[in-house]
Amino acid sequence: MITSRRRPLFLGLALAARLTIGLHAQTFDLSGLPAYGEGESKQHGVIRFHDTELTQHLVHIWQDRFLKIHPLVRYSEYTVPAWFSGLCAGTADLAVTGHDAWRSDLKAFESMYGYPPLEIMIATGGFNLRKGNTPGLIVFLNKDNPLPGLTLDQLDGIFGAERSGGWVGTRWTTAAARGPEKNLRTWGQLGLTGEFADKPITLFGIDATLSGWSGLVQRVVFRGGDKWNPAIHELVRGGAEIPADEQIVASVAADRFAIGFSFMRVVEKNPGVKPLALAATPSGALVAPSNESFFARTYPLVNAVYIYLNRPPGQPVAPRLREFLTYVLSREGQRDIAEDGMFIPLNPAAASEQLAKLQ
Numbered sequence: 001m002i003t004s005r006r007r008p009l010f011l012g013l014a015l016a017a018r019l020t021i022g023l024h025a026q027t028f029d030l031s032g033l034p035a036y037g038e039g040e041s042k043q044h045g046v047i048r049f050h051d052t053e054l055t056q057h058l059v060h061i062w063q064d065r066f067l068k069i070h071p072l073v074r075y076s077e078y079t080v081p082a083w084f085s086g087l088c089a090g091t092a093d094l095a096v097t098g099h100d101a102w103r104s105d106l107k108a109f110e111s112m113y114g115y116p117p118l119e120i121m122i123a124t125g126g127f128n129l130r131k132g133n134t135p136g137l138i139v140f141l142n143k144d145n146p147l148p149g150l151t152l153d154q155l156d157g158i159f160g161a162e163r164s165g166g167w168v169g170t171r172w173t174t175a176a177a178r179g180p181e182k183n184l185r186t187w188g189q190l191g192l193t194g195e196f197a198d199k200p201i202t203l204f205g206i207d208a209t210l211s212g213w214s215g216l217v218q219r220v221v222f223r224g225g226d227k228w229n230p231a232i233h234e235l236v237r238g239g240a241e242i243p244a245d246e247q248i249v250a251s252v253a254a255d256r257f258a259i260g261f262s263f264m265r266v267v268e269k270n271p272g273v274k275p276l277a278l279a280a281t282p283s284g285a286l287v288a289p290s291n292e293s294f295f296a297r298t299y300p301l302v303n304a305v306y307i308y309l310n311r312p313p314g315q316p317v318a319p320r321l322r323e324f325l326t327y328v329l330s331r332e333g334q335r336d337i338a339e340d341g342m343f344i345p346l347n348p349a350a351a352s353e354q355l356a357k358l359q
Contacts, residue, residue: 028295028338032348034355036069036330043320044072050086051079051096054134055305058123058343059096061336066327073320087308088112093321095308098125098134099212100219106170109310116169118311120354122328123343125303127294128264133342135263137213137301138289140249140273142256147190149277149286152300155221157184158201158259159229166224176223183229187257196257203232204248204260211237213261216303249273264289295344305343322358329355 051059056079063075078086084105086092100119109117126133139155141147150158161183166176184190188197205228207214218226233251235244242250245266252258253272260273267275277286280300293299307325311317317325327333334345346354 027291028345030331030334030338030345030348033329033331033334033346033351036327036332042072043070043323045320046074046076047320047324048086048091048093049075049077049096050083050092050094051077052081052083052098053079054098055096058337058340061340062324062328062333065332065336066324069327070320070323073324084109084308087117087310090310093309093318094324096122096306097308098305099215099303100306101308102215103167103170110170113310113312115313117308118317118357120307120309120325120329120357121304121346121350122307122325122354123305123334123337124294124297124346124350125305126343127289127291128268129341134212134303134305135265136289136294136299136303137216137261138264138267139259139261139276139278139301140252140267141259141276142252143272143274144256145187145192145196145259145274147187147192147276149279150190151279151282151284152221153182153282154184154190155217155278156223157182157189159203159205159217159232159261160222160225161227161229163222163225163227166218166222167226168224173224176225185229185231199257200231202255202258203229204235204251204258205232206235206244206248206262207237212303216301217261220300291344295347297347297350317358325358326355 049059059077067073078092083097084095084101087095088105088108101117106116126135128135139150156178162178162180164177165172165174167173185201186197187199187201205214218224235247237244245262248260248262249266249270250272252260253270264275267273275289277288278300279286287293287298287300289299294302307328309317309321316322329346329351334351337343337345
């Protein structure tokens with residue numbers, strides 16, 4: 001879908017969002033975020049968007065609010081599955097998505113321009129909200145398993161396999177290499193005793209071949225590697241009478257020696273499983289998944305929403321784009337996220353880190 005117009009203000013939609021989800025905004029302290037100062041001057045010109053159905057509604061809210069401040073700005077928008085193609089072709093200024101760019105997207109862009117796109121994280125994925133909100137990944141066990149939590153290295157040992165390296169963007173590095181001696185295939189290797197000691201770990205996962213969630217595991221847990229434990233029972237979303245998410249959780253609930261990953265909104269509905277706390281490092285504290293740990297981004301497997309743009313090295317971001325993104329990362333722009341209720345706003349430290357990229 002393409003639109004090119006000065007967007008009207010969707011006051012009714014915004015009011016409905018406040019009435020139905022307004023309480024959700026109160027769970028996040030946004031006082032530490034910078035207020036939007038309207039920039040040095042009023043902006044004008046066209047901002048061209050490529051976005052997806054997942055992010056379109058939020059983009060429209062930002063467009064409307066920004067237009068009230070900068071009334072000479074105009075928008076051109078495509079909402080298409082191939083959201084990144086416009087950035088490669090030079091027909092989009094901002095590409096918006098509910099996951100980080102695939103390696104194939106980045107390679108296509110770099111083949112055109114010789115440098116990577118600028119990535120701006122604009123929101124944190126949801127915890128247990130409604131469908132389609134880029135939820136973080138929850139690792140869970142059968143309720144009878146006494147294990148209190150896992151480190152990312154242990155998760156790598158369980159779900160991963162020996163590898164010669166991994167990907168950082170489009171660059172291959174051997175820093176992620178590891179041998180088979182780090183594989184963890186029984187519960188005894190994790191310190192459990194008794195009936196668990198010699199039992200093999202049964203694995204269940206979702207879309208382990210390619211999805212935003214398997215990509216999150218590969219990027220964070222496997223440190224860019226893409227080799228999975230071949231024993232994993234992989235369920236693919238779509239097409240089944242019972243959703244794959246529910247099948248995974250039910251399978252772990254039925255098997256005392258199983259582990260799986262899925263989404264909190266599914267995990268919390270089944271009393272036969274328990275979500276695990278995770279530690280980012282071997283000596284780090286275990287962090288339980290929650291609304292608060294997602295907002296703080298201390299839980300290791302949070303997801304995010306991104307905007308990509310073409311910024312040549314050493315060149316400034318175009319003023320109209322910089323101002324729009326400054327609004328998105330401001331207290332007002334992040335309050336829009338909280339009130340909309342689809343995603344979790346960025347905390348002040350995360351927003352500050354992204355703002356620095358625009359300088």
